[in-house]
Amino acid sequence: MSETIRLARPWLDAEELQEIAAVLATGYLTQGPKTVEFEQAVSGYLGVEHAVATTSATTALHLAMVALEVGPGDEVIVPSFTFPATVNVVIQQGAVPVLADIDLASFNLSTRSLAECITPRTKAVMAVHLFGLPASMPEILAVTREHGIPVVEDAACALGAWINDRPCGTFADMACFSFHPRKIVTTGEGGMLTTDHAEFGPRVRRLRQHGGERVDNRFTFVEPGFNYRMSDINAAMGVAQMRKLDRIVAERRRLAGVLGEAIRGHGLEGVRLPSEPPGYRHTFQSYVVLLAEGIDRDGVIRRMAERKVETTVGTYALHLEEYFRKLFGDVDLPNAALAWRQALTLPLYPGLTDADMRRVAEALAESLR
Numbered sequence: 001m002s003e004t005i006r007l008a009r010p011w012l013d014a015e016e017l018q019e020i021a022a023v024l025a026t027g028y029l030t031q032g033p034k035t036v037e038f039e040q041a042v043s044g045y046l047g048v049e050h051a052v053a054t055t056s057a058t059t060a061l062h063l064a065m066v067a068l069e070v071g072p073g074d075e076v077i078v079p080s081f082t083f084p085a086t087v088n089v090v091i092q093q094g095a096v097p098v099l100a101d102i103d104l105a106s107f108n109l110s111t112r113s114l115a116e117c118i119t120p121r122t123k124a125v126m127a128v129h130l131f132g133l134p135a136s137m138p139e140i141l142a143v144t145r146e147h148g149i150p151v152v153e154d155a156a157c158a159l160g161a162w163i164n165d166r167p168c169g170t171f172a173d174m175a176c177f178s179f180h181p182r183k184i185v186t187t188g189e190g191g192m193l194t195t196d197h198a199e200f201g202p203r204v205r206r207l208r209q210h211g212g213e214r215v216d217n218r219f220t221f222v223e224p225g226f227n228y229r230m231s232d233i234n235a236a237m238g239v240a241q242m243r244k245l246d247r248i249v250a251e252r253r254r255l256a257g258v259l260g261e262a263i264r265g266h267g268l269e270g271v272r273l274p275s276e277p278p279g280y281r282h283t284f285q286s287y288v289v290l291l292a293e294g295i296d297r298d299g300v301i302r303r304m305a306e307r308k309v310e311t312t313v314g315t316y317a318l319h320l321e322e323y324f325r326k327l328f329g330d331v332d333l334p335n336a337a338l339a340w341r342q343a344l345t346l347p348l349y350p351g352l353t354d355a356d357m358r359r360v361a362e363a364l365a366e367s368l369r
């Protein structure tokens, strides 16, 4: 009997163990030289001035909100179809998240919906590169620049995603990456904020560390900050993972090709495969298909599990979550609602074989019958 194909699994080997062992041997475990090395690996890859490692993408997104001084009376535009963290950090700051709709072909922020959401109170826009496909940054920035509104990229899934010759994480005022085990590279838990902005970079670095700046051998605390530091143990894993980044993304993209072809080979009706506009480079952090209305997506998840293939929903339509409705009332965002009901994430990661991809496609075909 074949083994269950898991939804996600990071690519870890002796390299990560060696890096972690070397950190343990130093006895220096909190944020230190390994974190700096990891930050330099990411900033070097992206070609950005500042890379600030944090405990997660959520805390990086929170720091971005604080740096932009988002607070009561402000609105921040966020696509409704995203992980709750993108919206929660706005609410934590006492601001109002204005949820925008998405384009179904990309699952990303609809530029038209974004333009409709802008008001004089709009303080910032969150552009999410969902599942690793870049949001349409040139169009989004054309709208926001007209109004002078800063943009934060939620690049949690998008390390290694590009639009033409530019990597995600370099388009907006700030960008936030995740190193959760389901992401492109992992540190167990972890995140990073990247920016070229001369003011935001040092400020975020300070906010990460209780709002303190080291002068000589003591801190001067200049504002109330947080402890959002990454430990050198986590950073050690990140350093080893960064050496594999290009191979991880290349293999994900290759497997996405194999899986797409296998699904097409079954001639399935009502399954829309992930898209990749010309010049866009998808990381396939998640391989997400959209099932036609009328197909019982949760039934498909159950039937695929019976065939030992682990799958899950795409992500959440936050305007439909109970707490959001209680706080901000009802909003009608039909594409986000449809994606919440009908999106399905299939397993895809380095370590799976072409035969595994064909097994996933076959299980999908059988589950739709």
Ligand SMILES: Cc1ncc(COP(=O)(O)O)c(C=O)c1O
Binding pocket: 055, 056, 057, 058, 059, 082, 083, 085, 086, 128, 130, 154, 156, 157, 177, 178, 179, 180, 190, 191
């Ligand atoms: C789009 C998006 N933003 C933010 C996050 C939060 O990342 P983290 O778990 O590192 O806080 C996630 C995690 O799933 C995500 O998918």
